[in-house]
Amino acid sequence: MSRHPYDPPVPSALVLTMGLLLAVFHPLATAQDLEDADLTLPEWDASEWRQQAIEAAPPLAGGLLPSLGEAAAAPATVNDELQLRFQDAPPQFDIEALSAQLSDGRAIPWFAAVDDAPAAASATQSEPALAIELRDLTPEAVETILQWPKNDPLVDPTAELSEMEADELRRFLGYHATQARLPLRAIVTGKNHQLKDPAALTAITSAETNQLGGKPAALLIYPMGEPWRARLFLPPTALHAVSQPFLREAVEDCVAAARRTTRVESQLHDYLVQLSVRLFWIEKHLPPVVQSASPEPIEIAPPLAEVGSGDERPATVTFVPWNFLVTQWRTALAWVIGLLAAAGILMWAISVRRRSRARHLRTHVWMLPEVDSTPRLGGAFSGGAGFQTSW
Amino acid sequence: MKCPHCQSLLAANTARCPGCGFCEQALSSYLGDQWVRLERLTDRAHALPMADSQRLLHQMDAFERQFPQVFLAIYIGSLPPLLNPVELGMWLLNHGAFSTHQFAKRNEYGMVCTLDPAAQRFGFAVGYALEKVLPEPTLERISLEMKEHLAQGHLAAALEGLLARLERIYRRHGQPQSAQLEEAILPGRAGNPRDFGLTPLRQGHQSKAPTETSSPHHS
Ligand SMILES: [Zn+2]
Numbered sequence: 199m200s201r202h203p204y205d206p207p208v209p210s211a212l213v214l215t216m217g218l219l220l221a222v223f224h225p226l227a228t229a230q231d232l233e234d235a236d237l238t239l240p241e242w243d244a245s246e247w248r249q250q251a252i253e254a255a256p257p258l259a260g261g262l263l264p265s266l267g268e269a270a271a272a273p274a275t276v277n278d279e280l281q282l283r284f285q286d287a288p289p290q291f292d293i294e295a296l297s298a299q300l301s302d303g304r305a306i307p308w309f310a311a312v313d314d315a316p317a318a319a320s321a322t323q324s325e326p327a328l329a330i331e332l333r334d335l336t337p338e339a340v341e342t343i344l345q346w347p348k349n350d351p352l353v354d355p356t357a358e359l360s361e362m363e364a365d366e367l368r369r370f371l372g373y374h375a376t377q378a379r380l381p382l383r384a385i386v387t388g389k390n391h392q393l394k395d396p397a398a399l400t401a402i403t404s405a406e407t408n409q410l411g412g413k414p415a416a417l418l419i420y421p422m423g424e425p426w427r428a429r430l431f432l433p434p435t436a437l438h439a440v441s442q443p444f445l446r447e448a449v450e451d452c453v454a455a456a457r458r459t460t461r462v463e464s465q466l467h468d469y470l471v472q473l474s475v476r477l478f479w480i481e482k483h484l485p486p487v488v489q490s491a492s493p494e495p496i497e498i499a500p501p502l503a504e505v506g507s508g509d510e511r512p513a514t515v516t517f518v519p520w521n522f523l524v525t526q527w528r529t530a531l532a533w534v535i536g537l538l539a540a541a542g543i544l545m546w547a548i549s550v551r552r553r554s555r556a557r558h559l560r561t562h563v564w565m566l567p568e569v570d571s572t573p574r575l576g577g578a579f580s581g582g583a584g585f586q587t588s589w
Numbered sequence: 590m591k592c593p594h595c596q597s598l599l600a601a602n603t604a605r606c607p608g609c610g611f612c613e614q615a616l617s618s619y620l621g622d623q624w625v626r627l628e629r630l631t632d633r634a635h636a637l638p639m640a641d642s643q644r645l646l647h648q649m650d651a652f653e654r655q656f657p658q659v660f661l662a663i664y665i666g667s668l669p670p671l672l673n674p675v676e677l678g679m680w681l682l683n684h685g686a687f688s689t690h691q692f693a694k695r696n697e698y699g700m701v702c703t704l705d706p707a708a709q710r711f712g713f714a715v716g717y718a719l720e721k722v723l724p725e726p727t728l729e730r731i732s733l734e735m736k737e738h739l740a741q742g743h744l745a746a747a748l749e750g751l752l753a754r755l756e757r758i759y760r761r762h763g764q765p766q767s768a769q770l771e772e773a774i775l776p777g778r779a780g781n782p783r784d785f786g787l788t789p790l791r792q793g794h795q796s797k798a799p800t801e802t803s804s805p806h807h808s
Contacts, residue, residue: 563657564763571697571717572601574590576613579696579716580682582593583723585732586674586712589739 327424332392340398343385344407351375351410353385358422363463370470379484380436380477381410384418384470389462391421393429403431403504416477418470425456425469430505432480437503439483445505448476593675593714616680619671627685627701633666636706641745648752656759658698659719660687663748665704674703674712682716702751704744711739713751722762730754 335343335355342355351371354364367384375381385402393399401407408415414433421427430449437445455472456465574581590599597608605612629649632642645663653660662685668677678701685701687694697718704711713731715723723731731754738747 558765559655561768562765563655563768564760564765566656566658566698566718566722566759566763569697569718569721571720573717574599574601574603575592575606575611575679576604577679577683578613579699580679580714581590581599581717582675582679582714583590583717583720583728584593584675584678584712584714585728586593586710587732587736588708588710589736 326426327390327421331390333390334395335387335391335393335398337398339387339391340393340395340402343402348407349410351381351383351415353383355385356388356391358386358388359463359466367467367470370467370474374474374477375410375413375415378474378477379413379481380433381413381415382418382470382474382477383408383410383415384420384466386466387419387421389421389423392427393419405433408433416473418473420466420469422466423462425453425465428453428469430473432503432505434503436480436484437505439485440480445480448473448480449505452476590720593673593679611676613679613683616672616676617684620669620677620680620684622684624686625681625684627660627662627681627687627699629660629662631662631664631666633664634704634706636665636704636744638745645745645748645752648749652752652756655756656763658694659700659759660694660698661700661702661752661755662687663702663704665706665744667707668703668705668710674705674710675714677701677703678712678714682714700755702748704739706744709739711735722758727758 339355343353346353346355350368351374352359352364352368359367371382371384387393393402402419403417405414408417408431414435416433416436417431419429419431428449430445430452432445452469452472456469459465459468590601591597592599592606592608592611594611595606595609597606599606630637630642630646637645649661649663662681664677664681668674672680681701681703682696682699685696685699687696687699695716695718697716699716700719701714702711703714713728731751734750734754735747738744738750
């Protein structure tokens with residue numbers, strides 16, 4: 199009844215399981231880290247114009263910019279510097295000049311960084327609102343939006359943002375408007391809000407409403423905490439200047455940027471930063487005729503068109519598994535390897551359990567309960583309990 | 590509890606069946622009251638091929654190691670004409686010295702399975718200590734399972750199935766203990782079972798100068 203010398207003890211089996219799991223999933227984490235590192239650490243040469251770009255770029259650099267929360271905690275950061283710069287002096291940064299210097303997109307360092315990084319699913323994210331939880335924006339809120347000051351790039355009809363956060367975003371959108379041919383207006387709604395009423399949508403997305411500083415603006419309707427439900431509307435000229443897949447990818451990148459953080463305000467911030475970068479990129483494809491010289495007359499301008507308007511929920515990025523598999527083949531591969539490894543570990547664990555059970559049977563005996571028996575029919579040990587039959 | 594002879598229901602301490610008058614004394618007057626040696630497997634009918642009986646013996650050995658209190662004796666052969674298989678089983682449990690390496694087995698924990706291939710009859714009798722873990726419905730199920738195999742002529746399969754079923758039942762009802770502990774509790778082979786309050790069966794077997802036959806109706 200001794201233990202078989204080659205039987206592995208159970209604790210070592212556990213350790214081996216953990217080791218295997220680590221071995222399988224650690225490379226995954228490393229790949230993710232590398233992607234993040236790519237995103238936040240763009241590479242550029244130390245030429246003069248690049249230095250200029252670095253100095254001017256921080257507000258637009260997705261990932262280079264500290265999030266709102268971080269900025270609040272550490273006031274003496276680049277944000278304060280920017281605030282001063284935007285209020286006191288005209289910006290030095292000229293996107294056109296930059297674009298002219300290099301023919302490819304890498305002239306804009308932050309953009310190059312973003313472009314190189316595949317859209318990464320965030321590690322943490324809030325629960326998406328269920329369809330039945332979605333409520334239409336109230337008529338009052340719609341009216342508030344329509345009455346909102348025309349020159350304000352940030353529309354917050356239901357007061358989702360604190361004053362400080364709203365100001366921060368206003369400064370950012372204002373800066374974007376001064377630099378970009380496609381300014382950006384953002385309407386912020388509550389987590390469970392949606393805008394389904396066609397009449398309200400038409401009014402809100404009308405070209406009269408969506409212009410900033412005399413330029414037709416892009417419009418983002420953004421439910422707080424639900425970046426994947428955000429809807430982006432672009433002036434038709436911009437919409438037709440680039441391909442649908444390009445726009446879709448742009449929106450997906452914005453969602454991906456937002457999903458990298460869990461704080462809803464930071465999500466909005468990161469979304470806008472990413473969208474700003476993408477709008478600059480779209481701008482490069484705009485036909486020269488539309489250039490500032492003769493802006494379209496507002497009265498006859500067609501209303502904004504929604505990005506990917508062929509779909510039911512156009513700007514919504516759905517993280518369906520097959521889409522995920524195609525766009526993130528590395529993750530998919532890791533999943534496949536992980537599943538195979540898990541299956542192997544499971545089978546191995548079963549065999550270990552079986553062996554351990556066999557050992558238990560070998561090394562143990564079972565004692566039946568003692569009973570005080572009353573003899574019957576004169577039998578000392580048995581009273582003839584049992585059965586008899588024939589076959 | 591039922592009378593093994595007429596199946597009448599019996600009270601706990603009935604000395605004689607009120608229905609048919611059956612009792613141990615009646616059996617002894619027929620088969621004798623001497624001690625007999627109970628082998629694990631007695632195949633007087635030569636119904637089991639060598640390989641089958643060998644495999645069965647291995648299984649019985651493993652069974653006994655797992656359940657130190659319990660033993661099973663299998664008798665295959667023609668039965669005394671006036672007795673049914675359970676009656677013979679009862680008599681063997683009350684008069685048998687079970688042949689085993691360990692003498693810690695008490696006959697209350699004994700089981701006897703009797704099979705008569707010629708008459709196509711079989712029976713199973715248990716000692717008092719096993720009546721709780723082998724209630725009527727369980728016994729019935731065992732009987733049906735065995736019958737299925739026996740009807741197809743698979744004698745060895747029937748007996749192996751019986752052992753496997755008993756293993757599962759006893760493991761469910763028993764308390765597992767490490768084998769080492771068990772050996773520490775039980776007396777060594779040189780010890781006297783009487784010192785440990787164990788069965789005097791072996792002692793009786795020796796003092797009564799038993800017959801060495803493995804078949805009761807020869808004596
Ligand atoms: Zn009776």
